Amino acid sequence: MTFFRILIAVLMIATQATAGPVRIKDLVNFDGVRGNDLVGYGLVVGLNGTGDGLRNSPFTEDIMSNILERLGVNVTGEQFRPKNVAAVLVTATLPPFSRTGSQIDVTVSAIGDASSLLGGTLIMTPLNAADGEIYAVAQGTIIAGGAVAEGDGAEVTQGVPTSGVIPSGARIEREVDFDLDSLGDMRLALREADFTTAARIERAINAEFGRSVALMLDGGTIRLDVSATRARSVAHALGRIENIEVEPELPARVIVDQRSGTIVMGEDVRISRVAVSQGNLTLRIAERPVAVQPNPFAEGETVVLPRTEAEIEEEPGIGLAEVPEGTSLSQVIAGLNALGIAPRDMIDILKSIKAAGALHAEFIVR
Structure with a gap:
């Protein structure tokens, strides 16, 4: 059995089992309890000749001049072309309830023509949120996600060396101004x-508190009356709710990946009565032209005559098989594997x- 068929069999067995209880915290998002995206524009230094070409990336020269002038170095009118700096965009997510002094x-990611950020250091970069305010400052050594090896006639790149991360770099x-305890409903x-x-x-929530504190508004929203929980605070109520198991x-869903041949399915997938036949047809065509020349000392010219060989080969298929109504997809896959x-x-x-229309x-095809 090939690797892909083993993978399909494992996934099929896993999906046949009944879904077990899951904590509410793994099924829902609490309104207002979310992260905030941050972005900044900065400069990476210390690259080994893999930075931006300042002729093609003039914005790199501008930011480098601004940083040097803030440090007291006057570069007005100077011509400098270093190859060890690169302009970058810095992104991060500010987690909910983050406090001043915490690190994220x-x-x-490079935005110029730098070939690698490996070994570079990000200079102090402010990170702004959507409201334009600065919420964090980033700085540190970059861990690049790839490597580049090059010689006089060839270059090999593995991964993406123009992007990297700084763990706890901001x-x-x-x-964020958010008062959780002031919420009456959530x-x-x-x-x-x-x-x-x-x-x-x-x-499950109403049974946990022994009273009506939750109300389903639609298939994707549940309203929680926090005051009705009689908890000491909103945080106490949510801490009690998020660990309730449901x-x-x-949904009945089939996902296939054509590139790898992977098939993933849910246990509720059903197939109506249908007949299935499968076979492979191979057509081979070969051109073998023949050159015909006139006899020696005879009048005439060389002529190329076409010669074509065509062959059709049909591999044996599974024949016409009937799938009875109500058959699960896992049973069909098991039969096809056999x-x-x-x-x-x-x-x-x-x-x-x-x-x-029988599935x-x-x-979903990816």
Whole structure:
């Protein structure tokens, strides 16, 4: 059995098991409790000749001049062309409830023609949020995500050396103004909207507190009456709610990856009664022209005569097989695996069953 068929079998067995209970914190997002995106524009120094070409990236020269002037170095009118600096964009996410002095990770990406950020150091860069305020300052040594090796006639690149990260590279200087304890009502947003799952979460929360504190508004939203929980604070109420276990309702879904031949399916996928036949047809055509020349000392010219060889070869298929109504997709896949069907042929069969309207599930091809 090939690696792909082993992978398909493992995924099929995993999805046949009934979904177990999941904590509410893994199913929903609490309204207002979220991160904030930060972005900044900075300069990386200390590169080993892999920085921006200042002729092609004039903005790098501008920011370098500004930094040097702030440090008391006058470079007005000077012509300098260093190759060890690069202009970058710095991005980060400010986690909820972050406090001043905490540190967060940052991602650094080149925006000029630098070939690598390996070994570079990011100079102090302010990070702004959508409101234009500075919430953090980043600085540190970059850990690049790739490597470059080059010689006189060839160059090899592995990964993406023009992007890297700085673990704990930014320090929070400003906190987000959000008073959690002032909330009287809060909404719980399901990450995968589903009416059945939302109803189960509503029942589980009300059962936990012994009264009606949660109300399902739609398939993706549940309203929580925080005051009705009678908890000491909103944080106490959410800490009690987020660990309640609920069994989510999984949608019937089939996901296939054509490049790797991977097939992932849910246990509720069903197939109506349908007949399936599969076979491979191979057509081979070869051109072998023949040159015909006139006899010696005879009048005439050389002529090329076409010679074509065509051959059609049909490999044995699975024949016409009937799939009974109500059969699960996992049973169909197991049968196709037993017949030795290749993963890519299996994907084509699933596409055809879906096109025939017999596959009752969301079919996603990547």
